[in-house]
Amino acid sequence: MHQIFSRQSIYGWLLLLPAAILLFAFTYYPMAGTFFDSIFNEGSGSLSSRYNGPLNYQMLMIDPVFKTVLINNAIFALGTIPVSIGLALMMALIVDQHFLGRSLVRMAFFTPTVLPMIAVANIWLFFYTPDIGLIDSLLAFFGIEGPNWLGDPDTVLSAIIVMAIWKEAGFFMIFYLAALQTISPELKEAAKLEGAGKLYYFRRVLFPLLMPTTLFISINAVINSFKLVDHLFILTKGGPDNASNLLLYHIYETAFSYFDQGYAAALTVVLLLILASFAIVQFFFFDRRIHYR
Amino acid sequence: MFAKMKRLFLITAAAVCLAATQAAAAQTELTMYYPVAVGGPLTKVVDGMVEDFMKENPDIKVNAIYAGNYNDARIKALAAMKSGKPAQLSVMFSIDIYELINQDAIVAFDDVVETDDEKKWLDSFYPTLMENGKTDGKTWGIPFQRSTIVMYYNKDAFRAAGLDPEKPPATWEELVSMGKKLTKADGSQWGAMIPSTGYPYWMFGALTMQNGEVLMNDSGNTTYFDKPGVVEALQFWKDLGSKHKIMPEGTIEWGTLRQNFLEGKTAMMWHSTGNLTAVKKGAKFDFGVAMLPAQKRRGTPTGGGNFYIFKNSTPEEKKASVKLIRFMTSPERSAEWSVKTGYMGVSPAAYETSILKDYVSGFPYAAVARDQLEYATAELSTHQTGRVRKLLDDSIQSALTGRSTPEEALTNAQKQAAMLLKKYQ
Numbered sequence: 001m002h003q004i005f006s007r008q009s010i011y012g013w014l015l016l017l018p019a020a021i022l023l024f025a026f027t028y029y030p031m032a033g034t035f036f037d038s039i040f041n042e043g044s045g046s047l048s049s050r051y052n053g054p055l056n057y058q059m060l061m062i063d064p065v066f067k068t069v070l071i072n073n074a075i076f077a078l079g080t081i082p083v084s085i086g087l088a089l090m091m092a093l094i095v096d097q098h099f100l101g102r103s104l105v106r107m108a109f110f111t112p113t114v115l116p117m118i119a120v121a122n123i124w125l126f127f128y129t130p131d132i133g134l135i136d137s138l139l140a141f142f143g144i145e146g147p148n149w150l151g152d153p154d155t156v157l158s159a160i161i162v163m164a165i166w167k168e169a170g171f172f173m174i175f176y177l178a179a180l181q182t183i184s185p186e187l188k189e190a191a192k193l194e195g196a197g198k199l200y201y202f203r204r205v206l207f208p209l210l211m212p213t214t215l216f217i218s219i220n221a222v223i224n225s226f227k228l229v230d231h232l233f234i235l236t237k238g239g240p241d242n243a244s245n246l247l248l249y250h251i252y253e254t255a256f257s258y259f260d261q262g263y264a265a266a267l268t269v270v271l272l273l274i275l276a277s278f279a280i281v282q283f284f285f286f287d288r289r290i291h292y293r
Numbered sequence: 294m295f296a297k298m299k300r301l302f303l304i305t306a307a308a309v310c311l312a313a314t315q316a317a318a319a320q321t322e323l324t325m326y327y328p329v330a331v332g333g334p335l336t337k338v339v340d341g342m343v344e345d346f347m348k349e350n351p352d353i354k355v356n357a358i359y360a361g362n363y364n365d366a367r368i369k370a371l372a373a374m375k376s377g378k379p380a381q382l383s384v385m386f387s388i389d390i391y392e393l394i395n396q397d398a399i400v401a402f403d404d405v406v407e408t409d410d411e412k413k414w415l416d417s418f419y420p421t422l423m424e425n426g427k428t429d430g431k432t433w434g435i436p437f438q439r440s441t442i443v444m445y446y447n448k449d450a451f452r453a454a455g456l457d458p459e460k461p462p463a464t465w466e467e468l469v470s471m472g473k474k475l476t477k478a479d480g481s482q483w484g485a486m487i488p489s490t491g492y493p494y495w496m497f498g499a500l501t502m503q504n505g506e507v508l509m510n511d512s513g514n515t516t517y518f519d520k521p522g523v524v525e526a527l528q529f530w531k532d533l534g535s536k537h538k539i540m541p542e543g544t545i546e547w548g549t550l551r552q553n554f555l556e557g558k559t560a561m562m563w564h565s566t567g568n569l570t571a572v573k574k575g576a577k578f579d580f581g582v583a584m585l586p587a588q589k590r591r592g593t594p595t596g597g598g599n600f601y602i603f604k605n606s607t608p609e610e611k612k613a614s615v616k617l618i619r620f621m622t623s624p625e626r627s628a629e630w631s632v633k634t635g636y637m638g639v640s641p642a643a644y645e646t647s648i649l650k651d652y653v654s655g656f657p658y659a660a661v662a663r664d665q666l667e668y669a670t671a672e673l674s675t676h677q678t679g680r681v682r683k684l685l686d687d688s689i690q691s692a693l694t695g696r697s698t699p700e701e702a703l704t705n706a707q708k709q710a711a712m713l714l715k716k717y718q
Contacts, residue, residue: 129549130541131480131558145480151490151543153694239490240544240690256368257679259392 031272037265056266066267068242069250072157076246077225079161080168085217087165088172089210095173096180106177113171121234124163125150128235150236153243160235160244164228172217179213180206215286222278226271247271321613322354324373327384328366328598329359330438330567338633346620353613363598367392374398374605381606382614387425387599388674388682390433391513395676399601401431405611414619417640419663424671426599428513434599435618436639438630440566441593441662441669442499444586448579450475450482450560461561461583465503465529468561468586472539475560484539485561486554487530491547493689494673494682495596496563499585500526502592502670508685513675514717518685518707519700527692527699529588534693543694551575565596566662569635573656582658584665591668597636628652637662676717681710 038056060066095106112120127134128149136146149159183206191201229249232238238245238253248271255264325343329335336359343357360366363386370383385393393399406412418436426434448458454474462468472484487496498508506522509515517523534542554562555575563585572580585593600618602611620626624642628649631638638644644653644663653660675681688702697705 125546125549126552129546129552131483132549132553132556140480148541148543148545151541151545151694153696234548237490239686240694241687241696243694253679253683257364257683258677259371259396259679 034265034268034272037261038263038269040262052262056263059263060266060270065242065245065250069245069247072243072245073226073247075157076161076164077222079158080164080225081218081221084165084168085172085214085221087169088217089176091169091173092176092180096177109173110170112167112169113174115167117167117228117230118234120163120167121231124231125235128159150244151240153240156236156240156244160231163231163235164225167228168221168224172221175213175217176210179210183209215282219279219282222282223275226275247274320352320354321609322356323382323610323613323617324356324358324380325382325384325617326358326360326366326370326373326380328361328363328386330362330565330597335634338630342621342626342630343617346617349620350613350616353616355617363389366598370603371396371398374603379603379605381610382600382602382618384437384598385601387434387436387439387595387597388672388678390425390428390599390674391676392678393601394428394433398603398605399433400604400611401433402435402602402615403431405602405615411615411619417642418622419640419666421666421669422595422637422639425595425674428511434601435622437598437600437618437622438567438634438636439595439597439599439639440636441595441665442496442563442585443566443569443593443661443665444561444563444583445554445568445572446561446581446583447554447557447559448581450557450578454560458579458581461581462586463584464586465588469533469537469539472533472537472561476539482557483541483559485533485563486540486545486550486559487533487563488547488550489530489544489690489693492596493544494685495594497527497530497685497689498594498670498673499563499592500530502594502668503585503588503590504529505589507670508673509675512717513678514714516675516681516685516707516710516714518688518710519704524700524703526588527689527703530689531692531695531699535695544690567597567634567636569659569662570633571635573635582661584661584668591665593665593669594672595666595669596672631659635659637666675710675714677713680713684709684713 039054040052091109095102095109115123126132130136130146130148130151131140133146133149135149139146147155149155187205187209188201191205196204226246226248229246229252232244232246232249236244238249247267251264251267251271254260254267327339339357339359343355347353347355358369358380360369360383366383367385367389370380370385373379402415406415415432415435422436422439423432426432426436444461446461451458451461451471454471456471456474462471468485474484476482476484489496494508501508501523504522504526506517506520506526508517508523510517533540550559550562550564551568551572553559554564555572555577557578569582584591600621602614602618606614621630622639624638624640624646625648627638627640627643628646630636631643631649632652638649643649644660649659673682673685684706688697688706691697692699692702696702
């Protein structure tokens with residue numbers, strides 16, 4: 001007992017205090033609050049809120065939009081994460097080399113990251129606009145009539161995935177580039193002396209050394225695939241007929257367009273559980289297989 | 294030296310604070326949110342009008358805050374209310390009325406106005422524009438940035454297709470037959486475009502009314518989505534793309550439609566009158582504005598934003614708010630607003646002012662929206678309006694993109710809407 005209250009441990013607790021307060025005030029308390037909201041029927045105006053039990057969670061089961069957004073979000077995640085990470089690695093390898101105009105290319109790769117998502121969406125809205133948009137104008141040059149990218153449920157989600165990759169890849173590239181610069185050139189020379197080909201060197205030396213970075217990026221990518229919905233406000237509003245709707249946007253609409261705080265809270269709890277389970281898997285499962293220096 | 298400066302700074306700061314509180318005591322301070330839903334520099338127009346008001350009424354200070362689109366404005370206003378720092382008045386979507394009443398956020402104007410003069414003012418607006426502002430015999434919203442849907446058409450394209458540019462289609466049949474002549478086989482020009490993102494239910498309100506139906510009852514607790522006439526209207530909308538081929542299939546983006554029209558990609562578009570001034574400035578060709586065509590009758594929903602006064606404000610603030618709203622909706626101001634934006638004058642008196650009379654005589658299309666008012670109906674507005682609207686939006690988009698038939702889509706929407714509205718009946 002006296003261990004906890006020893007002078008030194010109090011000193012330690014005091015050092016932790018600012019971080020702990022911030023974490024509790026802005027992370028754990030809102031999380032608990034969200035859970036409590038989700039089991040209450042939020043009173044609107046004159047009605048007071050009352051205990052609702054699992055009603056909001058039962059509604060999840062019968063809400064067709066909820067099912068759609070879950071599937072869409074899975075497709076969105078699977079579509080954006082591997083490609084944007086692969087692309088980021090490729091771009092990083094390119095601009096890690098020495099060639100004329102390297103900083104210009106680096107800047108070009110990084111530019112989409114600097115732009116806010118809303119601005120990006122506004123740009124891409126005019127890319128995707130049928131007939132007068134950039135993509136359709138290019139296709140028309142070759143005599144092809146482009147589809148109605150954002151107006152067709154079959155193409156809208158892919159169109160948004162492409163845009164998200166364009167936006168994300170440059171950001172991830174920076175991390176790879178930083179990691180590549182820390183890898184000692186001696187390794188490359190040694191591999192050369194041993195007669196290892198470029199591909200072999202990449203597969204056996206470079207890529208394993210980049211694994212910690214890949215883990216970090218993949219966690220970020222997973223979070224982003226659930227977090228990035230700004231573009232939906234501009235591009236599709238989740239339409240047509242929910243074909244591009246994502247979980248977070250559905251939460252937003254439930255909370256602020258339908259004013260159903262209780263159900264929105266239940267949806268938020270689901271989102272938290274999804275993200276938490278991803279983080280657990282990534283940290284405890286993949287972490288063991290990664291070589292840290 | 295340093296201490297001296299610090300003291301000087303403190304004294305100045307205190308003086309500034311004191312001056313500020315004194316000024317505030319003498320003034321009534323109002324915070325007002327307003328949304329902008331169409332393109333163009335509308336914020337400048339609103340800010341200019343508010344400044345004029347403050348010049349005339351030095352005892353009232355107004356903070357007019359641009360709050361994004363209609364959804365954003367409502368969210369900001371309600372969030373401000375919950376955080377205990379409410380605005381006193383706001384321009385919000387006319388169809389938010391039931392939601393705002395259910396949230397106990399607003400007061401009826403009948404309970405705020407005092408003098409006979411003010412009561413008379415409540416009756417000075419176009420009755421059709423008041424439909425979305427009244428329920429249970431009380432007035433909750435005062436029309437401000439109000440619109441109807443009109444048809445913009447490219448007269449040059451009409452001439453090129455051998456059509457009379459002064460005779461835009463007046464019926465659905467003519468819309469189809471003229472549309473076919475205006476559609477070019479290589480896809481470089483479509484006959485017509487009706488936007489189906491953003492506010493699909495609004496456009497649909499026009500089509501249903503033209504087919505002799507409305508979408509909901511006056512108390513906002515029953516919808517009629519699955520009536521045969523309503524299904525027919527959606528079938529017609531879909532047919533424009535899939536059968537008659539005068540409109541692109543799939544959904545058509547609300548936000549970029551004006552650009553499509555200005556670049557000559559479509560010969561006709563249905564859009565808010567709020568776009569009129571922007572089209573007038575942007576069109577490099579001869580264009581016309583017409584009422585929407587008729588099937589059984591002509592028809593359009595009204596649209597746009599109303600003034601609301603929030604409950605959570607002092608009597609002085611409410612009084613000042615009424616003063617401000619009266620100023621903003623006075624015939625002269627309403628006329629000025631209409632000229633600068635294309636939104637309609639909200640009262641008959643506005644069209645009697647010299648500003649609007651001169652403008653209309655030089656540019657007759659400015660009066661199309663007003664002339665169409667006699668055929669207009671309320672915009673879709675019910676209890677749980679966000680959810681009900683989304684149900685209808687989804688079913689329209691699902692039919693237009695061919696995921697389900699109009700009948701399936703609308704029956705489904707009606708079923709779910711009936712479930713949501715049960716407790717309000």
